[in-house]
Amino acid sequence: xxxxxxxxxxxxxxxxxxxxxxxxxxxxxxxxxxxxxxxxxxxxxxxxxxxxxxxxxxxxxxxxxxxxxxxxxxxxxxxxxxxxxxxxxxxxxxxxxxxxxxxxxxxxxxxxxxxxxxxxxxxxxxxxxxxxxxxxxxxxxxxxxxxxxxxxxxxxxxxxxxxxxxxxxxxxxxxxxxxxxxxxxxxxxxxxxxxxxxxxxxxxxxxxxxxxxxxxxxxxxxxxxxxxxxxxxxxxxxxxxxxxxxxxxxxxxxxxxxxxxxxxxxxxxxxxxxxxxxxxxxxxxxxxxxxxxxxxxxxxxxxxxxxxxxxxxxxxxxxxxxxxxxxxxxxxxxxxxxxxxxxxxxxxxxxxxxxxxxxxxxxxxxxxxxxxxxxxxxxxxxxxxxxxxxxxxxxxxxxxxxxxxxxxxxxxxxxxxxxxxxxxxxxxxxxxxxxxxxxxxxxxxxxxxxxxxxxxxx
Numbered sequence: 001x002x003x004x005x006x007x008x009x010x011x012x013x014x015x016x017x018x019x020x021x022x023x024x025x026x027x028x029x030x031x032x033x034x035x036x037x038x039x040x041x042x043x044x045x046x047x048x049x050x051x052x053x054x055x056x057x058x059x060x061x062x063x064x065x066x067x068x069x070x071x072x073x074x075x076x077x078x079x080x081x082x083x084x085x086x087x088x089x090x091x092x093x094x095x096x097x098x099x100x101x102x103x104x105x106x107x108x109x110x111x112x113x114x115x116x117x118x119x120x121x122x123x124x125x126x127x128x129x130x131x132x133x134x135x136x137x138x139x140x141x142x143x144x145x146x147x148x149x150x151x152x153x154x155x156x157x158x159x160x161x162x163x164x165x166x167x168x169x170x171x172x173x174x175x176x177x178x179x180x181x182x183x184x185x186x187x188x189x190x191x192x193x194x195x196x197x198x199x200x201x202x203x204x205x206x207x208x209x210x211x212x213x214x215x216x217x218x219x220x221x222x223x224x225x226x227x228x229x230x231x232x233x234x235x236x237x238x239x240x241x242x243x244x245x246x247x248x249x250x251x252x253x254x255x256x257x258x259x260x261x262x263x264x265x266x267x268x269x270x271x272x273x274x275x276x277x278x279x280x281x282x283x284x285x286x287x288x289x290x291x292x293x294x295x296x297x298x299x300x301x302x303x304x305x306x307x308x309x310x311x312x313x314x315x316x317x318x319x320x321x322x323x324x325x326x327x328x329x330x331x332x333x334x335x336x337x338x339x340x341x342x343x344x345x346x347x348x349x350x351x352x353x354x355x356x357x358x359x360x361x362x363x364x365x366x367x368x369x370x371x372x373x374x375x376x377x378x379x380x381x382x383x384x385x386x387x388x389x390x391x392x393x394x395x396x397x398x399x400x401x402x403x404x405x406x407x408x409x410x411x412x413x414x415x416x417x418x419x420x421x422x423x424x425x426x427x428x429x430x431x432x433x434x435x436x437x438x439x440x441x442x443x444x445x446x447x448x449x450x451x452x453x454x455x456x457x458x
Contacts, residue, residue, distance in 0.1 A: 237264025
Protein backbone atom coordinates (compact mmCIF):
# COMPACT_ATOMS: atom_id res chain seq x y z
CA UNK A 1 0.00 0.00 0.00
CA UNK A 2 1.26 3.53 -0.70
CA UNK A 3 2.27 5.54 2.32
CA UNK A 4 0.49 8.65 1.07
CA UNK A 5 -2.71 7.65 -0.82
CA UNK A 6 -3.93 11.26 -1.00
CA UNK A 7 -0.96 12.09 -3.23
CA UNK A 8 -2.30 9.89 -6.03
CA UNK A 9 -5.69 11.54 -6.43
CA UNK A 10 -4.42 14.02 -9.00
CA UNK A 11 -6.01 13.60 -12.43
CA UNK A 12 -2.48 13.91 -13.80
CA UNK A 13 -1.49 10.61 -12.19
CA UNK A 14 -2.33 8.06 -14.88
CA UNK A 15 -0.57 4.76 -14.16
CA UNK A 16 0.02 2.15 -16.85
CA UNK A 17 1.17 -1.47 -17.06
CA UNK A 18 1.86 -1.71 -20.80
CA UNK A 19 5.28 -3.27 -20.27
CA UNK A 20 3.62 -6.40 -18.88
CA UNK A 21 1.94 -7.04 -22.25
CA UNK A 22 5.33 -7.97 -23.71
CA UNK A 23 5.48 -11.15 -21.64
CA UNK A 24 8.04 -12.73 -19.38
CA UNK A 25 10.75 -13.35 -21.98
CA UNK A 26 11.48 -9.62 -22.15
CA UNK A 27 12.35 -9.01 -18.50
CA UNK A 28 13.18 -10.53 -15.11
CA UNK A 29 11.33 -9.66 -11.88
CA UNK A 30 13.90 -8.45 -9.33
CA UNK A 31 14.12 -7.32 -5.73
CA UNK A 32 15.66 -3.89 -5.00
CA UNK A 33 18.62 -3.55 -2.67
CA UNK A 34 17.87 -3.00 1.01
CA UNK A 35 19.84 0.17 1.69
CA UNK A 36 21.09 1.16 5.15
CA UNK A 37 19.41 4.55 4.82
CA UNK A 38 17.49 6.75 2.39
CA UNK A 39 18.45 10.43 2.53
CA UNK A 40 16.61 12.49 -0.06
CA UNK A 41 19.10 14.69 -1.90
CA UNK A 42 17.22 15.83 -5.00
CA UNK A 43 13.60 15.73 -6.09
CA UNK A 44 12.48 17.13 -9.41
CA UNK A 45 9.05 18.54 -8.67
CA UNK A 46 8.82 20.04 -12.16
CA UNK A 47 9.10 16.57 -13.71
CA UNK A 48 6.94 15.02 -10.98
CA UNK A 49 4.15 17.49 -11.79
CA UNK A 50 4.07 16.24 -15.37
CA UNK A 51 3.18 12.74 -14.15
CA UNK A 52 0.99 13.69 -11.18
CA UNK A 53 3.44 12.86 -8.38
CA UNK A 54 4.28 16.33 -7.10
CA UNK A 55 2.03 15.95 -4.02
CA UNK A 56 4.15 13.16 -2.53
CA UNK A 57 5.64 14.15 0.81
CA UNK A 58 9.34 13.57 1.35
CA UNK A 59 8.76 10.47 3.49
CA UNK A 60 6.54 8.87 0.87
CA UNK A 61 8.94 9.97 -1.86
CA UNK A 62 11.84 8.19 -0.13
CA UNK A 63 9.69 5.11 0.39
CA UNK A 64 8.75 4.85 -3.29
CA UNK A 65 12.05 5.96 -4.80
CA UNK A 66 14.49 4.63 -2.21
CA UNK A 67 12.74 1.53 -0.86
CA UNK A 68 10.71 1.00 -4.04
CA UNK A 69 7.36 0.44 -2.45
CA UNK A 70 5.19 -0.03 -5.57
CA UNK A 71 3.25 2.95 -6.84
CA UNK A 72 -0.51 2.38 -7.09
CA UNK A 73 -1.96 0.62 -10.14
CA UNK A 74 1.25 0.28 -12.08
CA UNK A 75 3.95 -2.42 -12.13
CA UNK A 76 3.60 -4.67 -9.08
CA UNK A 77 7.36 -5.27 -8.85
CA UNK A 78 10.58 -4.02 -10.49
CA UNK A 79 11.52 -5.53 -13.86
CA UNK A 80 15.10 -5.81 -15.14
CA UNK A 81 14.98 -5.60 -18.93
CA UNK A 82 16.83 -8.03 -21.14
CA UNK A 83 18.94 -6.73 -24.02
CA UNK A 84 22.24 -7.11 -25.83
CA UNK A 85 24.29 -4.49 -27.62
CA UNK A 86 27.44 -3.38 -29.37
CA UNK A 87 29.83 -1.73 -26.93
CA UNK A 88 32.50 0.23 -28.81
CA UNK A 89 31.53 -1.84 -31.87
CA UNK A 90 32.05 -5.19 -30.08
CA UNK A 91 28.92 -7.29 -29.70
CA UNK A 92 28.10 -8.29 -26.12
CA UNK A 93 25.34 -10.89 -25.53
CA UNK A 94 25.84 -10.89 -21.75
CA UNK A 95 24.39 -7.50 -20.80
CA UNK A 96 20.99 -6.28 -19.64
CA UNK A 97 19.78 -4.17 -16.73
CA UNK A 98 22.66 -4.84 -14.35
CA UNK A 99 22.18 -2.05 -11.81
CA UNK A 100 18.75 -0.77 -12.63
CA UNK A 101 15.20 -1.76 -13.42
CA UNK A 102 11.91 -0.37 -14.67
CA UNK A 103 9.85 0.46 -11.59
CA UNK A 104 6.66 2.01 -12.95
CA UNK A 105 4.89 3.28 -16.07
CA UNK A 106 2.51 6.21 -16.46
CA UNK A 107 1.28 8.88 -18.86
CA UNK A 108 2.75 12.36 -18.79
CA UNK A 109 1.02 15.66 -19.52
CA UNK A 110 1.70 15.14 -23.24
CA UNK A 111 -0.03 11.72 -23.09
CA UNK A 112 3.26 9.90 -23.69
CA UNK A 113 3.92 6.53 -22.07
CA UNK A 114 6.74 7.10 -19.59
CA UNK A 115 8.97 4.76 -17.61
CA UNK A 116 10.42 5.29 -14.19
CA UNK A 117 13.80 3.57 -14.38
CA UNK A 118 16.51 3.28 -11.78
CA UNK A 119 20.27 3.42 -11.57
CA UNK A 120 22.09 1.95 -8.58
CA UNK A 121 19.13 -0.04 -7.26
CA UNK A 122 20.99 -3.30 -6.71
CA UNK A 123 22.06 -6.48 -8.43
CA UNK A 124 20.00 -8.28 -11.06
CA UNK A 125 20.58 -11.46 -13.10
CA UNK A 126 22.54 -9.23 -15.51
CA UNK A 127 24.95 -7.65 -13.00
CA UNK A 128 27.76 -10.11 -13.79
CA UNK A 129 30.52 -9.06 -11.38
CA UNK A 130 29.13 -5.59 -10.62
CA UNK A 131 27.72 -4.53 -7.27
CA UNK A 132 24.60 -2.94 -8.77
CA UNK A 133 25.32 0.34 -7.02
CA UNK A 134 25.74 4.00 -8.09
CA UNK A 135 28.12 6.51 -6.58
CA UNK A 136 26.64 9.69 -5.21
CA UNK A 137 28.97 11.63 -7.49
CA UNK A 138 27.62 9.72 -10.49
CA UNK A 139 24.11 10.72 -9.45
CA UNK A 140 25.09 14.38 -9.11
CA UNK A 141 26.67 14.27 -12.56
CA UNK A 142 23.48 12.84 -14.04
CA UNK A 143 21.40 15.62 -12.49
CA UNK A 144 23.67 18.20 -14.11
CA UNK A 145 23.65 16.46 -17.51
CA UNK A 146 19.89 16.04 -17.71
CA UNK A 147 19.09 19.54 -16.47
CA UNK A 148 21.53 21.12 -18.92
CA UNK A 149 20.35 19.09 -21.89
CA UNK A 150 16.70 19.77 -21.16
CA UNK A 151 17.44 23.50 -21.09
CA UNK A 152 19.30 23.24 -24.41
CA UNK A 153 16.35 21.56 -26.17
CA UNK A 154 17.87 18.08 -26.35
CA UNK A 155 15.34 15.25 -25.94
CA UNK A 156 16.55 13.65 -22.72
CA UNK A 157 15.55 11.60 -19.74
CA UNK A 158 15.04 13.67 -16.62
CA UNK A 159 16.47 12.95 -13.22
CA UNK A 160 13.41 12.60 -11.02
CA UNK A 161 15.07 11.64 -7.74
CA UNK A 162 18.45 11.12 -6.08
CA UNK A 163 18.61 9.44 -2.70
CA UNK A 164 21.80 8.79 -0.74
CA UNK A 165 21.86 5.22 0.55
CA UNK A 166 24.51 5.12 3.29
CA UNK A 167 26.94 2.62 1.77
CA UNK A 168 30.64 3.01 1.01
CA UNK A 169 31.67 1.97 -2.49
CA UNK A 170 35.05 1.08 -3.92
CA UNK A 171 35.70 2.45 -7.40
CA UNK A 172 38.81 2.55 -9.54
CA UNK A 173 38.03 5.83 -11.28
CA UNK A 174 37.44 8.09 -8.25
CA UNK A 175 38.76 8.38 -4.68
CA UNK A 176 37.41 5.51 -2.59
CA UNK A 177 35.61 4.64 -0.47
CA UNK A 178 32.96 6.92 -1.90
CA UNK A 179 29.32 7.54 -1.07
CA UNK A 180 26.44 5.63 -2.68
CA UNK A 181 23.08 6.67 -4.10
CA UNK A 182 20.08 5.44 -6.05
CA UNK A 183 18.71 7.50 -8.92
CA UNK A 184 15.30 7.42 -10.57
CA UNK A 185 14.95 8.73 -14.11
CA UNK A 186 11.81 9.62 -16.04
CA UNK A 187 12.18 8.43 -19.60
CA UNK A 188 10.07 7.97 -22.71
CA UNK A 189 10.86 4.24 -22.87
CA UNK A 190 13.82 2.07 -22.00
CA UNK A 191 13.38 -0.07 -25.13
CA UNK A 192 16.79 0.04 -26.73
CA UNK A 193 18.21 -0.87 -30.11
CA UNK A 194 19.93 -3.61 -28.11
CA UNK A 195 16.51 -4.95 -27.10
CA UNK A 196 15.92 -5.88 -30.75
CA UNK A 197 19.47 -7.14 -31.17
CA UNK A 198 18.96 -9.69 -28.40
CA UNK A 199 15.89 -11.10 -30.10
CA UNK A 200 17.67 -11.27 -33.46
CA UNK A 201 20.67 -12.98 -31.85
CA UNK A 202 18.32 -15.58 -30.37
CA UNK A 203 16.46 -16.00 -33.69
CA UNK A 204 13.24 -15.06 -31.92
CA UNK A 205 11.12 -13.81 -34.81
CA UNK A 206 7.93 -13.89 -32.76
CA UNK A 207 9.60 -11.79 -30.08
CA UNK A 208 10.80 -9.29 -32.68
CA UNK A 209 7.28 -8.89 -34.05
CA UNK A 210 5.90 -8.48 -30.55
CA UNK A 211 8.43 -5.76 -29.71
CA UNK A 212 7.84 -3.96 -33.01
CA UNK A 213 4.11 -3.84 -32.32
CA UNK A 214 4.60 -2.75 -28.72
CA UNK A 215 6.92 0.07 -29.78
CA UNK A 216 4.73 1.37 -32.60
CA UNK A 217 1.51 1.26 -30.60
CA UNK A 218 2.74 2.46 -27.23
CA UNK A 219 5.63 4.77 -28.08
CA UNK A 220 4.63 6.13 -31.49
CA UNK A 221 0.84 5.87 -31.21
CA UNK A 222 0.59 4.02 -34.52
CA UNK A 223 -1.67 1.03 -35.09
CA UNK A 224 0.93 -0.94 -36.99
CA UNK A 225 3.21 -3.98 -36.84
CA UNK A 226 5.39 -2.90 -39.76
CA UNK A 227 9.13 -3.16 -38.97
CA UNK A 228 10.02 -0.88 -41.88
CA UNK A 229 7.73 1.80 -40.50
CA UNK A 230 9.40 1.43 -37.11
CA UNK A 231 12.87 1.82 -38.59
CA UNK A 232 11.75 4.89 -40.52
CA UNK A 233 10.49 6.51 -37.32
CA UNK A 234 13.62 5.63 -35.35
CA UNK A 235 15.84 7.01 -38.11
CA UNK A 236 14.07 10.36 -37.83
CA UNK A 237 14.26 10.49 -34.03
CA UNK A 238 17.90 9.39 -33.98
CA UNK A 239 18.86 12.03 -36.56
CA UNK A 240 17.18 14.67 -34.41
CA UNK A 241 19.07 13.50 -31.33
CA UNK A 242 22.43 13.58 -33.11
CA UNK A 243 21.72 17.08 -34.42
CA UNK A 244 20.75 18.45 -31.03
CA UNK A 245 23.81 16.93 -29.38
CA UNK A 246 25.90 18.94 -31.83
CA UNK A 247 24.04 22.21 -31.29
CA UNK A 248 24.36 21.74 -27.53
CA UNK A 249 28.08 21.00 -27.76
CA UNK A 250 27.42 17.77 -25.88
CA UNK A 251 29.43 14.54 -25.97
CA UNK A 252 27.60 11.52 -24.56
CA UNK A 253 30.73 9.40 -24.28
CA UNK A 254 29.27 5.90 -24.71
CA UNK A 255 26.96 5.78 -27.72
CA UNK A 256 26.70 2.00 -27.65
CA UNK A 257 23.62 0.39 -29.17
CA UNK A 258 22.34 -0.52 -25.71
CA UNK A 259 22.41 3.19 -24.83
CA UNK A 260 20.26 4.32 -27.78
CA UNK A 261 16.54 3.93 -27.19
CA UNK A 262 13.93 3.72 -29.91
CA UNK A 263 12.25 7.03 -29.06
CA UNK A 264 15.40 9.06 -29.73
CA UNK A 265 15.57 10.32 -26.15
CA UNK A 266 19.05 10.57 -24.66
CA UNK A 267 19.65 8.72 -21.40
CA UNK A 268 22.15 6.85 -19.20
CA UNK A 269 24.91 9.38 -18.62
CA UNK A 270 28.35 8.04 -17.75
CA UNK A 271 31.48 9.89 -18.87
CA UNK A 272 29.68 12.80 -20.55
CA UNK A 273 31.22 16.20 -21.29
CA UNK A 274 30.24 19.50 -22.85
CA UNK A 275 32.88 20.56 -25.38
CA UNK A 276 34.45 23.92 -24.49
CA UNK A 277 35.11 24.72 -28.18
CA UNK A 278 33.96 23.33 -31.53
CA UNK A 279 36.60 20.61 -31.61
CA UNK A 280 35.42 17.56 -33.58
CA UNK A 281 38.07 15.38 -31.89
CA UNK A 282 36.98 16.21 -28.33
CA UNK A 283 36.12 13.05 -26.37
CA UNK A 284 34.32 12.46 -23.09
CA UNK A 285 35.47 8.99 -22.04
CA UNK A 286 39.08 8.54 -20.96
CA UNK A 287 38.90 4.98 -22.36
CA UNK A 288 37.75 6.08 -25.84
CA UNK A 289 41.31 5.90 -27.15
CA UNK A 290 40.30 5.85 -30.82
CA UNK A 291 37.87 8.76 -30.55
CA UNK A 292 35.01 6.54 -31.71
CA UNK A 293 32.46 8.70 -29.90
CA UNK A 294 34.22 12.04 -30.24
CA UNK A 295 32.12 15.20 -30.56
CA UNK A 296 32.31 15.37 -34.35
CA UNK A 297 31.72 11.64 -34.83
CA UNK A 298 28.47 11.39 -32.88
CA UNK A 299 26.17 11.54 -35.93
CA UNK A 300 28.19 8.72 -37.51
CA UNK A 301 28.04 6.70 -34.28
CA UNK A 302 24.29 7.07 -33.89
CA UNK A 303 23.76 6.21 -37.56
CA UNK A 304 25.85 3.07 -37.04
CA UNK A 305 23.70 2.10 -34.07
CA UNK A 306 20.51 2.56 -36.07
CA UNK A 307 22.07 0.35 -38.74
CA UNK A 308 22.20 -2.40 -36.11
CA UNK A 309 18.46 -2.02 -35.63
CA UNK A 310 17.99 -2.47 -39.38
CA UNK A 311 20.14 -5.60 -39.29
CA UNK A 312 18.06 -7.02 -36.43
CA UNK A 313 14.81 -6.26 -38.24
CA UNK A 314 16.10 -8.02 -41.36
CA UNK A 315 14.87 -11.27 -39.79
CA UNK A 316 11.26 -10.14 -40.21
CA UNK A 317 11.43 -7.70 -43.14
CA UNK A 318 12.92 -7.44 -46.62
CA UNK A 319 16.30 -5.77 -46.99
CA UNK A 320 15.47 -3.25 -49.71
CA UNK A 321 12.89 -1.17 -47.82
CA UNK A 322 15.01 -1.34 -44.65
CA UNK A 323 18.04 -0.02 -46.52
CA UNK A 324 15.92 2.72 -48.09
CA UNK A 325 14.72 3.82 -44.64
CA UNK A 326 18.23 3.69 -43.19
CA UNK A 327 19.59 5.78 -46.07
CA UNK A 328 17.36 8.64 -44.96
CA UNK A 329 19.48 9.29 -41.87
CA UNK A 330 21.80 11.77 -43.64
CA UNK A 331 19.03 13.67 -45.48
CA UNK A 332 17.13 13.95 -42.18
CA UNK A 333 20.14 14.89 -40.10
CA UNK A 334 21.07 17.92 -42.23
CA UNK A 335 17.83 19.89 -41.77
CA UNK A 336 17.70 18.82 -38.12
CA UNK A 337 21.15 20.19 -37.31
CA UNK A 338 20.34 23.39 -39.22
CA UNK A 339 17.14 23.83 -37.23
CA UNK A 340 18.89 23.04 -33.94
CA UNK A 341 21.66 25.59 -34.47
CA UNK A 342 19.21 28.25 -35.63
CA UNK A 343 17.20 27.58 -32.47
CA UNK A 344 20.26 28.15 -30.34
CA UNK A 345 21.12 31.28 -32.31
CA UNK A 346 17.64 32.56 -31.44
CA UNK A 347 16.57 33.29 -35.01
CA UNK A 348 13.74 32.08 -37.20
CA UNK A 349 14.49 29.95 -40.29
CA UNK A 350 14.36 31.58 -43.71
CA UNK A 351 14.90 29.11 -46.54
CA UNK A 352 16.90 25.85 -46.65
CA UNK A 353 19.83 27.14 -48.71
CA UNK A 354 20.27 30.37 -46.75
CA UNK A 355 19.89 28.57 -43.44
CA UNK A 356 22.42 25.92 -44.41
CA UNK A 357 24.95 28.56 -45.48
CA UNK A 358 24.60 30.34 -42.14
CA UNK A 359 25.07 27.13 -40.15
CA UNK A 360 28.11 26.08 -42.17
CA UNK A 361 29.68 29.52 -41.75
CA UNK A 362 29.01 29.37 -38.01
CA UNK A 363 30.62 25.95 -37.67
CA UNK A 364 33.68 27.06 -39.67
CA UNK A 365 34.18 30.16 -37.57
CA UNK A 366 33.74 28.29 -34.30
CA UNK A 367 36.22 25.64 -35.39
CA UNK A 368 38.89 28.04 -36.66
CA UNK A 369 38.70 30.68 -33.92
CA UNK A 370 38.36 28.45 -30.86
CA UNK A 371 35.74 30.77 -29.36
CA UNK A 372 33.80 29.04 -26.58
CA UNK A 373 30.59 27.41 -27.78
CA UNK A 374 28.46 28.72 -24.92
CA UNK A 375 30.03 32.18 -25.15
CA UNK A 376 29.29 32.50 -28.85
CA UNK A 377 25.67 31.37 -28.68
CA UNK A 378 25.06 33.66 -25.72
CA UNK A 379 26.47 36.66 -27.56
CA UNK A 380 24.78 35.86 -30.88
CA UNK A 381 21.31 35.05 -29.56
CA UNK A 382 18.70 36.96 -31.52
CA UNK A 383 21.01 37.55 -34.47
CA UNK A 384 22.88 40.67 -33.37
CA UNK A 385 26.51 39.52 -33.21
CA UNK A 386 28.70 42.09 -31.40
CA UNK A 387 31.38 44.00 -33.32
CA UNK A 388 34.01 42.42 -31.09
CA UNK A 389 33.66 39.34 -33.28
CA UNK A 390 36.12 40.35 -35.98
CA UNK A 391 37.45 38.23 -38.82
CA UNK A 392 36.67 35.47 -39.60
CA UNK A 393 33.21 36.25 -38.20
CA UNK A 394 32.25 38.79 -40.88
CA UNK A 395 30.37 36.20 -42.95
CA UNK A 396 28.37 35.06 -39.93
CA UNK A 397 27.55 38.61 -38.81
CA UNK A 398 26.37 39.60 -42.30
CA UNK A 399 24.22 36.51 -42.65
CA UNK A 400 22.67 36.89 -39.18
CA UNK A 401 21.67 40.47 -39.88
CA UNK A 402 19.01 39.27 -42.33
CA UNK A 403 17.33 36.98 -39.80
CA UNK A 404 14.35 37.70 -37.58
CA UNK A 405 14.80 36.99 -33.85
CA UNK A 406 12.54 34.23 -32.55
CA UNK A 407 12.65 35.73 -29.04
CA UNK A 408 13.90 38.95 -27.46
CA UNK A 409 16.60 39.24 -24.79
CA UNK A 410 14.40 40.70 -22.06
CA UNK A 411 14.85 37.75 -19.69
CA UNK A 412 17.21 38.46 -16.79
CA UNK A 413 19.49 35.66 -17.97
CA UNK A 414 20.79 37.84 -20.81
CA UNK A 415 22.09 40.48 -18.41
CA UNK A 416 24.64 38.07 -16.92
CA UNK A 417 27.10 35.52 -18.26
CA UNK A 418 26.49 32.37 -20.32
CA UNK A 419 25.56 29.26 -18.38
CA UNK A 420 28.03 26.47 -19.08
CA UNK A 421 28.69 23.03 -17.65
CA UNK A 422 32.34 22.21 -18.30
CA UNK A 423 34.20 19.53 -16.39
CA UNK A 424 35.98 21.93 -14.00
CA UNK A 425 32.65 23.26 -12.78
CA UNK A 426 31.29 19.75 -12.31
CA UNK A 427 34.24 19.01 -10.04
CA UNK A 428 33.80 22.34 -8.24
CA UNK A 429 30.14 21.51 -7.54
CA UNK A 430 31.03 18.05 -6.25
CA UNK A 431 33.89 19.13 -3.97
CA UNK A 432 31.81 20.81 -1.21
CA UNK A 433 29.36 17.89 -1.26
CA UNK A 434 32.21 15.42 -0.79
CA UNK A 435 34.05 17.50 1.82
CA UNK A 436 31.32 19.24 3.82
CA UNK A 437 27.99 17.78 2.64
CA UNK A 438 27.26 21.24 1.25
CA UNK A 439 24.70 21.13 -1.60
CA UNK A 440 24.49 24.89 -2.10
CA UNK A 441 26.42 25.00 -5.37
CA UNK A 442 24.42 22.17 -6.92
CA UNK A 443 21.10 23.75 -6.03
CA UNK A 444 22.25 27.12 -7.32
CA UNK A 445 23.47 25.59 -10.56
CA UNK A 446 20.19 23.79 -11.19
CA UNK A 447 18.38 27.10 -10.68
CA UNK A 448 20.77 28.85 -13.10
CA UNK A 449 20.33 26.15 -15.74
CA UNK A 450 16.57 26.38 -15.50
CA UNK A 451 16.74 30.17 -15.86
CA UNK A 452 18.73 29.67 -19.05
CA UNK A 453 16.12 27.20 -20.24
CA UNK A 454 13.37 29.77 -19.66
CA UNK A 455 15.35 32.38 -21.61
CA UNK A 456 15.85 30.03 -24.56
CA UNK A 457 12.42 28.40 -24.65
CA UNK A 458 9.73 29.28 -27.15
